[in-house]
Amino acid sequence: MALTDLTLDECWAYRPELTVPVDLDGFWARTLTADQPGQATYEPVDTGLTQIRTFAVTIAGFAGEPVHGWLHLPAQADQPLPCVVEYLGYGRGRGRPHEKLFWAAAGFAHLIMDTRGQGWSAASGSTPDPHPYPAGTVPGFLTRGITDPDDFYYRRVITDAVRFAQAAREHPAVDGDRVAVTGISQGGGLALAVAALCPDVAAVMPDVPFLSDFRRGVQVAGRAPYTEIVEYLKLHRNRGSQVFHTLSYFDAAVLAPRATAPALFSIAMMDQICPPSTCFAAYHRYGGEKELRIYEFNDHEGGEADHQVEQLAWLRRTFAAESPR
Amino acid sequence: MALTDLTLDECWAYRPELTVPVDLDGFWARTLTADQPGQATYEPVDTGLTQIRTFAVTIAGFAGEPVHGWLHLPAQADQPLPCVVEYLGYGRGRGRPHEKLFWAAAGFAHLIMDTRGQGWSAASGSTPDPHPYPAGTVPGFLTRGITDPDDFYYRRVITDAVRFAQAAREHPAVDGDRVAVTGISQGGGLALAVAALCPDVAAVMPDVPFLSDFRRGVQVAGRAPYTEIVEYLKLHRNRGSQVFHTLSYFDAAVLAPRATAPALFSIAMMDQICPPSTCFAAYHRYGGEKELRIYEFNDHEGGEADHQVEQLAWLRRTFAAESPR
Amino acid sequence: MALTDLTLDECWAYRPELTVPVDLDGFWARTLTADQPGQATYEPVDTGLTQIRTFAVTIAGFAGEPVHGWLHLPAQADQPLPCVVEYLGYGRGRGRPHEKLFWAAAGFAHLIMDTRGQGWSAASGSTPDPHPYPAGTVPGFLTRGITDPDDFYYRRVITDAVRFAQAAREHPAVDGDRVAVTGISQGGGLALAVAALCPDVAAVMPDVPFLSDFRRGVQVAGRAPYTEIVEYLKLHRNRGSQVFHTLSYFDAAVLAPRATAPALFSIAMMDQICPPSTCFAAYHRYGGEKELRIYEFNDHEGGEADHQVEQLAWLRRTFAAESPR
């Protein structure tokens, strides 16, 4: 463990010029208005837990396709709750319903989105990605449909993520003015995208965000998953500009200036998977008020339980300031 | 490099009891008669080569879906040629048209099948797998649809492979009585499956075959791709019997007794990817006449150029014996 | 990932002859009666959680030395609760108070013991091991004081563990007849030792237990921490019998026949850290009623969230059967 990217001083100074596609807003407006989201369903689940009630969630995502998840509520809640919508890290599915108890134990509604097609690494998933699998995709998701923004996998996932944020706002147990989005790594990148595309979100907490400043990620990160893109271009040698053009529609650092909600970022300086410079690219460009916790000696695990304490305090402060009821 | 599986003596004695699904023949009869194969197309390609003519091939595979490939012919051929149909190793696509010149340079028609969805490792592919991507699939292809034989990825690929063998027999430049199937690793497993399902094939040359004796492969092979199954079952802890039930329909060692064509196998004794015992399982159970070349000190690369010499000589002998024109 | 130890059939048949020191019972009687445990203290902690109340625990362990931990209680509990006492895996400390919420969220009292001196790998610790550090100890804990059972580190830790089980039985919020001990890896070995030394414990749930059948562990496990013993004997070449003599007082497989409480074990067949044969040694010799969940395709992570479901169901059944109130 040592630095493998820029130093902290260099990261503060790192301001890459990123190409913003001219039709970025149009692309997303077209995407998000294409289908009216369907009805969300919430089925109670018997987890054996007594302090937390859990519901199996199905929400209509991209193209109205069903996307699963969990909703956790504190067992005794008698008024609308602030809500944390969580997007997951790359490879992880929603898992068993009793795996993530922190936010509900702290008195929040907690909505977790399964990432379509994923769920093989640390927790299983249950949402398929019902789309043709293009030839030559590098195993994984980063190059699936990468030759065209319309076909790219993350177009579907970001749309799902927006739908989950919207569903959270509309859930009767939730106070729609106090919905935060968060996530680690891929989940952090998705939270940033939702913040940019969904102005009603009240707070954003991206941790060691992935999907940010792709070109640098690809040059610096020696470990998966940015390397999926390298593997792809290694074989499809003439598709470099096409690939980076597609990615520019989904790059959290490109989308970040469009966000306005207050944000609490975390970045780890010895992160080998999401190099800190790439996270700083998103942080520097973020459009809303922002705070940052830097973990100088951590790899991609970032702040872990320590950062949860930071998030809980920050979120209570932020919601208190915003919603003086 | 050292032995990592059974010794050669132990391999000769290794006769695993494999479960044959009761409806194995029915499953495959139903699968293969479901769609009548469509029309194959052969478009000339300008490779810049003067000694070999190449055609971009499209053949209707599973569900009539287009599967691509290359057909190479010697530049001057004036009568029907014996033909080698080649299936590719895991991860490899058909690649550039000038990559595999051996069989055509030796005077054979040479038909190469792209493996649907694959083509990211050593050569690119151009055939998508237009089917929904199930939740929780381990990146790669070995667990795609693994919960049901009807949905399993290799049902589609084996059907494609049968169609390519049939198309070869029907091509006007080919002598349909002298069509051999071959392949390395995954290609070797597919060649065995085709030999079992397609009795008109005149010769089979499986090299270090993959997709054989899955249960042992999963227990012994410490390296991908058998490990995809381990990764899947590591998370889906209660799906073991379901998974191995599905796999039994596609296991080259289960299918091998149904084959009757003469066969030339190769097996490498230090193979870390397809442990030699798993290849011996298929060899021992193979239903036709068979020869075996053992490479005692080779890993999964097997016999390479040395084995091509063996194959060329064996195939000429075999076709000479069979087709005394 | 593949098998690296015996197969499942071989594990069922594996019954090692282990040397039981003649003064084993005397050693532990002498150790456990040496000091009367002091007073336990429980200080409320502000975790920010609303559904679970947490207390910082200090219990007098070996030689009356203070050992820390956490006690979690469901927020609304109005009668004595069944309790789960948890010992931690090697390297892990008690961590942040909000890290382990499962048992309290399920309505149990949950007492977590910091492992003295540890807490550097996955979660920090706060309990020192106030004893001289012997020359030549391999970094880690497995060889600390290994030349004499009286000085061996695990004499202190097992005593601490017994004290925690006793303190749980005496806590006013706990139903002393329904105290279970559990833990993963090192925690599983400690749970077994406590079960052997502390007959009042009502249930035992050792997961992938470490500290079991040391001699085989040392021969088979290629990864830490059993390898600490190899490293030690590599340099102290003439201390083999002395070392294994010391270890025999602390070997969970040696202690297991003395236990009588019902037990739920878990063992992982691809476990590279605690080879399954070593865990089977403890299971086979366990003195009480016992059940076993085998995870055939898992490494040392074992059953994880899936096994928590098994444990919760088994524990409710076991406590219901035992304590028909």
Added chain:
Amino acid sequence: MALTDLTLDECWAYRPELTVPVDLDGFWARTLTADQPGQATYEPVDTGLTQIRTFAVTIAGFAGEPVHGWLHLPAQADQPLPCVVEYLGYGRGRGRPHEKLFWAAAGFAHLIMDTRGQGWSAASGSTPDPHPYPAGTVPGFLTRGITDPDDFYYRRVITDAVRFAQAAREHPAVDGDRVAVTGISQGGGLALAVAALCPDVAAVMPDVPFLSDFRRGVQVAGRAPYTEIVEYLKLHRNRGSQVFHTLSYFDAAVLAPRATAPALFSIAMMDQICPPSTCFAAYHRYGGEKELRIYEFNDHEGGEADHQVEQLAWLRRTFAAESPR
């Protein structure tokens, strides 16, 4: 996979000052005129191929020592052919005669030179290096005789390479005005050296060239074979300047300004074996017209089949421009 050397912009700007030995031209003149090359022999080989005729070649190399190779000709050739002389990558021998069919299948004469002593990695060799083996040579070839330019292994190999280019020009089936030299890695370094020493060569195609800018290669490349030099100097601590003095006679970047033939280079930006900066050093200093194909996301495999297409097109254009017959 990520960048491990300079970025592309930095590579374009990288212009190292390399020390040119004062007697460089004299050294090579003396070396190349020392022996008059002997008679080349060409024995037909039965490869089983019908479209390509192959000859086992023996050409008198350094000190008149026999150096083997293969000559491939298209089966039907009725006039002098353009010829590609290929030098091999480090470790590779000439292999089986049917391994490299591309250039002959494209209508070229194709002469392949065995690298003396080599042939253990990817293809076997048949040419010994009949010279005393100096004490302390690091296994491999980079430090063999490195204490004196006269004894250095590459003095012999470069001389062999020049002899092969000359022999190609004199072969009756070859149009001596259209002889190109090429090679990957070590072969690319040799092609550059031949271009510098043998002005009659009509075209040069060095791919990811090795043997270029040794000092930087040694400082940057963490993987073999540049590391052989590090290993040598690690033990022979006081021979640094002697070693780099010897290497300067054989450095492709030092020799490059002497070349005049048109050249097509390839360089891979994620090359861990021949860091791109070292290849750029040769490119920038190359004396003739030059083109460059950059593979931004490739390791040392470089452009592979894609680059063959580039080479074929470029070579046809270049020969058409040069030899307007």
Added chain:
Amino acid sequence: MALTDLTLDECWAYRPELTVPVDLDGFWARTLTADQPGQATYEPVDTGLTQIRTFAVTIAGFAGEPVHGWLHLPAQADQPLPCVVEYLGYGRGRGRPHEKLFWAAAGFAHLIMDTRGQGWSAASGSTPDPHPYPAGTVPGFLTRGITDPDDFYYRRVITDAVRFAQAAREHPAVDGDRVAVTGISQGGGLALAVAALCPDVAAVMPDVPFLSDFRRGVQVAGRAPYTEIVEYLKLHRNRGSQVFHTLSYFDAAVLAPRATAPALFSIAMMDQICPPSTCFAAYHRYGGEKELRIYEFNDHEGGEADHQVEQLAWLRRTFAAESPR
């Protein structure tokens, strides 16, 4: 093997600003005067050697605690000898008495200090570190007591080292005006600390010194033991400044300006364990006359037997100049 830190030119220019604690001198004065060193004992050992006489040494170190070692004398010595006091590398104990024979064979008295608590890697130790083991210490010694300079492990070790240098000066077989201190890695850092704290030392020979410029060591060194500090801060995320404050009292680069004895340094440019820049930091700041041997192509092994030759010559020259008897 390649450069993994600054180039040689950059190292010459590297002058970090290091924080010197305001009470540095007071801290060490207080520490070193706290206990009067006790009586040293020297017991003859039967090593079986005939040319060298060896004594088992016990010297009162920190807090008067016994610290062991060896003293070697040439078999026939009839007048006070110059003496080399050697401190050991990290992990190594004093080992067997016949392991280090060079200095005595060269006619010097040679006093070797066991490093308390260490002795598990390359040679065993026999000196315990009789102090409580703090919670959460990363296995190893670099973070033991790191939250307070008074408790830090190296406070004790440096005190031991000073006591050994003093004992050497007082030994009847030794010429007290010709005592040198030396050591490799950790031993080099200790030698520098002793040079700074013990002005009577006549010569200092630090090789590839460890414990120097900690902050950079932690950022650059990807391999143990600097990484112990990273591991610690990875979990104790808020202790960064506390940790580096403690370390500043023990940093060889911070202490170096206080030294006045002539010094011979060695630094290895491909050192992955003690990055050359960190060694240069100590070298540049060293207060006495100094020479430096640079090993450009060596990893942490540095100059080994070659450097012993340098040391022997330099030390004879230095002692001759200083002590013209």
Added chain:
Amino acid sequence: MALTDLTLDECWAYRPELTVPVDLDGFWARTLTADQPGQATYEPVDTGLTQIRTFAVTIAGFAGEPVHGWLHLPAQADQPLPCVVEYLGYGRGRGRPHEKLFWAAAGFAHLIMDTRGQGWSAASGSTPDPHPYPAGTVPGFLTRGITDPDDFYYRRVITDAVRFAQAAREHPAVDGDRVAVTGISQGGGLALAVAALCPDVAAVMPDVPFLSDFRRGVQVAGRAPYTEIVEYLKLHRNRGSQVFHTLSYFDAAVLAPRATAPALFSIAMMDQICPPSTCFAAYHRYGGEKELRIYEFNDHEGGEADHQVEQLAWLRRTFAAESPR
């Protein structure tokens, strides 16, 4: 670190049938009588040591070729000394003259033989191997000339080793009746070969011997250098029996029954380079009286300084028993 070969019980029972070439004795008689050894020269070297006198040795080895070495004598020796002749481990050269001082410091004459061509790994060498380098040799020495016993590298090295033992016996400072041969790894294999071929040797001390039971070594050892043979046969697939035929002339386990001198072996049970079974093969077949020290928890480093103590005591006992002067 764990067992990677047979257990100790299995090693005691392991008795492989090895093929003894029919002309084994003739081969060696012919080899050793071919050249009369030339005159040995001994040049004093200034090492700076005062207790040990060192001479640079040159002895006529195979074909009378000069082979270098060192001779160390205690500084004051006034009668013929017992002598230890040491052969070196693979890769190591004779190094600097002051590197190995143990035997001379213990009062023995100590003659060290440089291994021709070697000296790149741990210590440099100065003896070339003035023979042609065959095509396709795997870098290293194990396959150099392996197609013919007459050309095989170890024919030359074993002859050199015999010459050194003979020269020791004839040196005026040596008592020719008390000459022992020893060595670690390759040196141990050479010592065994000399013991078999040179009946005048009075004692043999092979440590973790290499070059023994080649066929098993090649199947079991996953690390170099036995793997050189695998690499060779991986490419030269049809040379297996030829290679093992050649090796049978040089296999220490094949030669061992011919030896008669008393022997002290050492074997390490976790040896990954020379698997213990292969060493046991030589031990079991050894023709003279024999003792064995087993290091149960050591890798290829074996007994190190601990074993030196064993050797010194054993050798003194053995020489005392043999030579009652």
